[in-house]
Amino acid sequence: MSALVHLDGREVRATLRMSAEVVVVGSGPAGAAVARRLARDGVRVVVLEEGHHVEPQDFESTGLRAMASLYRDMGTSIAFGNSPMPYLQGRAVGGTSVVNGAICWNFPKPVHDAWAQADRALGEALPFEAITRAETELEARLGVHPTEEHVAGQKNLLMARGADALGVEHRPIRRNTAGCLGSGRCLQGCPHGAKLSMDLTLLPDAVRDGAQLVSGVTVTHVLSDARGAYGVRGRSAAGAQVEVRATRAVVLAASAIQTPVLLRQSGISQGPVGDGLMAHPGVSVTGRFDTVVRNFVGATQGHEVTGFRPEGLKLEALGFDLSILTSRLPGVGLELARRVAELDQYAVYGAAIRAEGTGKVRPGPLGPLVRYDLTEEDVRKARRGVRRLGEVLLAAGATEVYPGIPGFDSVVRDPRRMAAIDDEGSLDPKAYTMSMTHLFGTARMGSDRAHCVVGPDFQHHHVDRLYVADSSVFPSNLGVNPQLPIMALAHLCAERILA
Amino acid sequence: MSVVETVARLPLLPHERAWLERIFEAMLPAETAGLPTFDASRHADLCRTLEEATGATFLPGLRVMLHALAVLPLGYAGYRRTFFALPVDGRRAFLAELAREPGYLPRQLVAALKILACFAYFESPFVRANFDLRPVTRAPMGRP
Ligand SMILES: Cc1cc2nc3c(=O)[nH]c(=O)nc-3n(C[C@H](O)[C@H](O)[C@H](O)COP(=O)(O)OP(=O)(O)OC[C@H]3O[C@@H](n4cnc5c(N)ncnc54)[C@H](O)[C@@H]3O)c2cc1C
Ligand code: SF4
Numbered sequence: 001m002s003a004l005v006h007l008d009g010r011e012v013r014a015t016l017r018m019s020a021e022v023v024v025v026g027s028g029p030a031g032a033a034v035a036r037r038l039a040r041d042g043v044r045v046v047v048l049e050e051g052h053h054v055e056p057q058d059f060e061s062t063g064l065r066a067m068a069s070l071y072r073d074m075g076t077s078i079a080f081g082n083s084p085m086p087y088l089q090g091r092a093v094g095g096t097s098v099v100n101g102a103i104c105w106n107f108p109k110p111v112h113d114a115w116a117q118a119d120r121a122l123g124e125a126l127p128f129e130a131i132t133r134a135e136t137e138l139e140a141r142l143g144v145h146p147t148e149e150h151v152a153g154q155k156n157l158l159m160a161r162g163a164d165a166l167g168v169e170h171r172p173i174r175r176n177t178a179g180c181l182g183s184g185r186c187l188q189g190c191p192h193g194a195k196l197s198m199d200l201t202l203l204p205d206a207v208r209d210g211a212q213l214v215s216g217v218t219v220t221h222v223l224s225d226a227r228g229a230y231g232v233r234g235r236s237a238a239g240a241q242v243e244v245r246a247t248r249a250v251v252l253a254a255s256a257i258q259t260p261v262l263l264r265q266s267g268i269s270q271g272p273v274g275d276g277l278m279a280h281p282g283v284s285v286t287g288r289f290d291t292v293v294r295n296f297v298g299a300t301q302g303h304e305v306t307g308f309r310p311e312g313l314k315l316e317a318l319g320f321d322l323s324i325l326t327s328r329l330p331g332v333g334l335e336l337a338r339r340v341a342e343l344d345q346y347a348v349y350g351a352a353i354r355a356e357g358t359g360k361v362r363p364g365p366l367g368p369l370v371r372y373d374l375t376e377e378d379v380r381k382a383r384r385g386v387r388r389l390g391e392v393l394l395a396a397g398a399t400e401v402y403p404g405i406p407g408f409d410s411v412v413r414d415p416r417r418m419a420a421i422d423d424e425g426s427l428d429p430k431a432y433t434m435s436m437t438h439l440f441g442t443a444r445m446g447s448d449r450a451h452c453v454v455g456p457d458f459q460h461h462h463v464d465r466l467y468v469a470d471s472s473v474f475p476s477n478l479g480v481n482p483q484l485p486i487m488a489l490a491h492l493c494a495e496r497i498l499a
Numbered sequence: 500m501s502v503v504e505t506v507a508r509l510p511l512l513p514h515e516r517a518w519l520e521r522i523f524e525a526m527l528p529a530e531t532a533g534l535p536t537f538d539a540s541r542h543a544d545l546c547r548t549l550e551e552a553t554g555a556t557f558l559p560g561l562r563v564m565l566h567a568l569a570v571l572p573l574g575y576a577g578y579r580r581t582f583f584a585l586p587v588d589g590r591r592a593f594l595a596e597l598a599r600e601p602g603y604l605p606r607q608l609v610a611a612l613k614i615l616a617c618f619a620y621f622e623s624p625f626v627r628a629n630f631d632l633r634p635v636t637r638a639p640m641g642r643p
Contacts, residue, residue, distance in 0.1 A: 062627070064548060064618035073554030153635040182635035298635050322630055323621035327614040332526050332598050333591035336613075341532040343630060365503045366555035406601050430603045433610065 004199065004207055005053045005093065009216025009236035016242045020046040020212070022497065023232055023246040024253055025219045025262065027051075028095020030470035031253030032202035033138070033487040037494035039209035046244050047211060048234065050218045051092035053199065059189030063321035066188035070099050077257075079372040079436060081359060083379075083429035085281060087370065087436040089255055092189075093215050094199030096255070097483060100437075101186050101301035102175040102195045103316070104144045105480035107131045107488060115475050121447035122475070125456030126492065134488035141205070142176035142196045144484070151182035153298010155347045158289070159317045160303055162396030168307030173316070175299070176201075176483075184319040186300035202487070217242050222250055222266040228464030246465075249497050253469040253490060256439035257370060260472060261363045263443065263453075270462040271453040273443055277359035277372055278477040280438040283382050284318060284350040285389035286328050287398030288339075293347045296322055308388050312354040312381045314480065315389060320348065330402040330410060349393060351385030352438070353378060354479035361442050372436070374429045382432040383425040390418040405431050438482050443472035458493040469493040507555045511562075516546050518565050518583060519615070525590035526616035529626075538623035545619050564608050571597070571605075 007016070022038055024031045027049040035047045051070070060066040067074045072091040079087050090096035109128060116123020147156065152172065163170035179194040186195055193200060207213060216237035223231040223243075231245040252259045260274035298319060305315035320328070328348050329339045339346070359372030374382070383405070390401040394415050401412045405425050412418050425431075445468075446452030449461045454473055460466040469490040471482055478485060500508070511519070520542050530536050550558060572578035572585060572593050582590060598609040620626060 062618075062622055064545065064622055068548045068552035073557070074548075074552040076553045076557045078556070150636050151634075184634070294631060294635075296630065297632060321621065322627060322632075323617040324614075326527075326617040326621070327610075332594045332609060332613060333528060334531055335595070336526065337528050337530075337532040337534065340527065340529065341534055365501060366507055406606065 002053050002055065004204060004213060005215045006212040007214045008052070009214065009242070010052070010238055012217070012236035012240050012242065013238045014240055016236065016240060018046055018244045020044045020244060020246050021248040022251060023048065023244045024251045025232060026095060026253035026255065026258070026470065027093050027198060027203060027213065028090065028253065028255065028470070029097050029198060029483045029487045030490040031095065031251070032198035032206065033490035034251050034253055034469045034494045035206040035211045036202040036209070037491050038497065039206040039211040041498055042210070043248070043498070045206065045211040047203070047206070047213045048217045048219055048232065048242070048244065049093050049213065049215045051090070051215065053093035053215050054189065056189065056191055056193040059191050061185070061188065061191070063188065063323035066321070070189055073367070077367070077370070079359060079370040081371050081373040083374050083432060083434060085372070085434045085436055087257065087279070087439060089257065092199070093213065094197045094203065097197035098189050098199060099187050100483060102177055103301055103481040104139065104142070104174045104176050104484045106135050107485040108478060108480055111476065111478050118475065119446045119448070122445065122456045130492055131485070131488050134491040135484055138484060138487050138491065142201055143178040144174050144176050146172040146174050147299045147302035151180045151299050152302045153182050153184065154293045155295045155298055155317045155319065156302035158293065158347060158396040159305065159349060159392060162392040162394070163305045163307065165395035166391060168305055170303065170305040170307065173302055173304050175302070180299060182298045184297040184300050186319070188321060214242070219254070219262060220265060222252070222262060222268060222466060224266070224268065224463050224466065229466035249465050249467055251467045251469050251493070251497070255470055256442045256472045257361055257368050259468055259470055260361045260442040261368045265363050268460070268463055268466070271449070272451060273453050274361040276441040276444055277361055277370070277439065278441040279355060279357070279372060279436040280352040280477055280479070281355055281374065281378070281382070281434040281436050282350045282352050283385045283389070283432055283434055284328060284348050285386055285393060285404065286330070286346055286348050286402050287390070287393030288400040289345050289347065289398050291397070292344050294344045295319060295325055295347045305392060309479065311384055312479070313385050313388060314352045315392060316350050316352065318348045318350045330404070347393065347398070349389045351389055353381045353385055354477060355381065376427065379427050379429050379432065382434065383421055383427070386425065386432070387418055387421040390421070391415055394418060404433060407431070438477065440471045440474040440477045440482070443468045444475045445473035446475060457496045459496070467493055467497060504555050507559050508550065509558070510550045511546055511558070515562065515565055516542070518569065519546065521583060521590065522568065522612055523616040523619050525587065525594055526613055527620050528591060529620065534629060535623070535626050537620055538625060541622045542619070545622060549615070564611060568608060568612070
């Protein structure tokens with residue numbers, strides 16, 4: 001057993017009963033930030049995590065094995081809707097931070113303004129200055145800094161070159177890393193311990209201050225009665241029942257998909273729980289260069305184009321394992337084999353879309369049922385995203401770009417053809433291959449008890465002592481990578497519990 | 500595990516595993532580009548991983564895809580045989596034709612099987628050794 005983990009559910013074969021002041025479900029950015037802040041003030045905390053603890057040197061190197069060990073359902077969870085797409089989530093001690101791209105953005109002020117305008121009580125309970133204060137402390141702990149040029153690798157440097165040529169704003173991505181070698185393996189878990197994910201930072205802080213982390217336990221029910229929530233029940237990976245009683249608070253930080261499922265499974269279905277799912281769906285485009293790029297190494301996501309944010313788009317360099325990179329090449333059969341022989345000449349860039357589409361999450365017989373629909377405006381943004389990605393790739397020196405939109409040119413070599421996507425690209429949502437990694441809004445926060453699940457103090461409107469700390473509470477998406485804002489709000493949730 | 504989940508998680512049958520292997524070879528005929536071929540000794544391990552690590556809806560979906568692909572060429576001029584009865588060139592050509600289809604389902608079918616083929620191919624250390632996977636620097640920046 002590691003020093004971080006108090007008990008490993010794979011070894012818990014008999015009924016386990018524990019007690020604490022606060023029990024936290026989930027050990028991702030939200031759960032880790034809550035546990036750390038509470039433990040610092042001497043609160044007795046137990047964190048329950050479904051996934052397991054993997055030490056950096058034990059992270060798998062291939063795409064398949066990394067996804068099998070660190071991703072929920074190996075990344076095969078699908079949101080159905082007008083453009084069915086996978087939604088990816090980590091399942092490990094440290095949650096999705098273990099497999100994410102380490103990109104850190106601050107909570108955008110305009111988003112806070114919009115929340116406060118829609119709900120004054122929320123704006124007052126959650127002042128922007130408090131969020132900034134929490135972010136500043138977290139950024140220092142997580143070593144957030146811009147990607148250094150010497151670890152960037154070609155894919156990131158080329159993106160900078162392309163954006164420069166187009167005269168559009170861009171910058172090295174600020175990441176939570178220290179000692180990065182530019183191995184390009186962030187999405188498989190950093191084997192060098194250089195990505196400062198939760199398992200290496202906030203969780204050890206919490207444990208040092210007395211928190212107990214139990215891995216390999218799936219929480220299935222929140223226990224509550226007329227007086228409020230008093231614990232959780234679940235089962236260990238070895239099949240035993242686990243029950244943790246909490247005298248002060250039950251905190252759900254299981255993610256914007258699992259938290260509403262857990263609430264509904266527990267019969268706590270007041271308010272729009274599970275409704276209002278929002279996301280940043282992503283599209284990607286592949287380009288071929290005549291020179292060596294080695295997309296599979298260099299800082300996994302080390303550069304971003306921010307100049308298209310007014311269009312609802314943020315462009316990022318993407319780094320993948322060889323397997324996933326190959327799946328993004330055009331063609332099958334002989335064509336695919338020929339391209340694999342020159343695999344080091346391809347780059348893939350992605351655009352995260354600030355979408356207006358919404359969806360629903362419900363418990364189902366085979367796991368969460370997720371529905372998500374893009375609006376027509378979202379599809380236009382996806383189409384524009386493909387255009388912008390292609391333009392940046394061409395400006396960076398790509399000789400060929402593959403938009404991947406059925407009915408449009410399969411290969412584009414000329415920026416004018418890229419621009420023609422705006423007129424000729426399909427508006428069928430299914431024409432775009434997308435995935436979701438940023439999820440929000442399924443237990444939204446606000447003062448209106450009829451339309452919100454938790455209050456501005458993160459506490460459930462109908463069940464005392466039950467708190468939600470993850471991005472389920474966000475009333476909208478952010479338009480930027482959310483891990484740092486999620487940690488900041490979770491930190492503030494802990495302070496509300498302490499108050 | 501519920502009855503529904505138990506049924507959904509029934510392992511692939513031997514012929515379904517064999518089909519998968521043949522699809523992979525047609526999807527990525529690496530030897531035609533002078534690259535090492537799939538490592539067949541890893542196939543059972545791959546199937547086990549797919550059976551155990553994926554979500555409960557994955558295997559039923561994969562089964563539907565395998566059986567659909569098996570019969571689809573019967574409806575295409577120039578093929579008129581089941582996918583697995585086609586010669587190897589025919590299987591490659593059919594996959595390429597399906598990938599060009601404007602319809603959503605045929606495209607998705609090819610895309611999903613392509614990802615699996617890519618996972619399977621790059622499981623082999625021998626295959627991976629053909630690519631320069633060294634980090635861009637060996638001199639880490641100091642920790643704060
Ligand atoms: C591939 C990928 C790349 C990303 N890159 C970035 C990036 O670069 N920057 C960024 O800001 N964001 C990124 N994100 C998104 C970001 O990582 C997530 O938004 C963030 O981790 C969400 O934090 P969370 O704590 O709410 O949930 P998670 O991190 O998902 O953690 C939830 C945890 O709860 C556990 N859990 C769930 N249900 C239960 C249960 N019933 N019982 C016990 N435990 C349970 C899960 O196993 C999981 O470990 C990325 C996401 C993905 C998938
Ligand atoms: S790029 Fe490589 S070394 Fe750097 S943080 Fe990511 S996985 Fe670690």
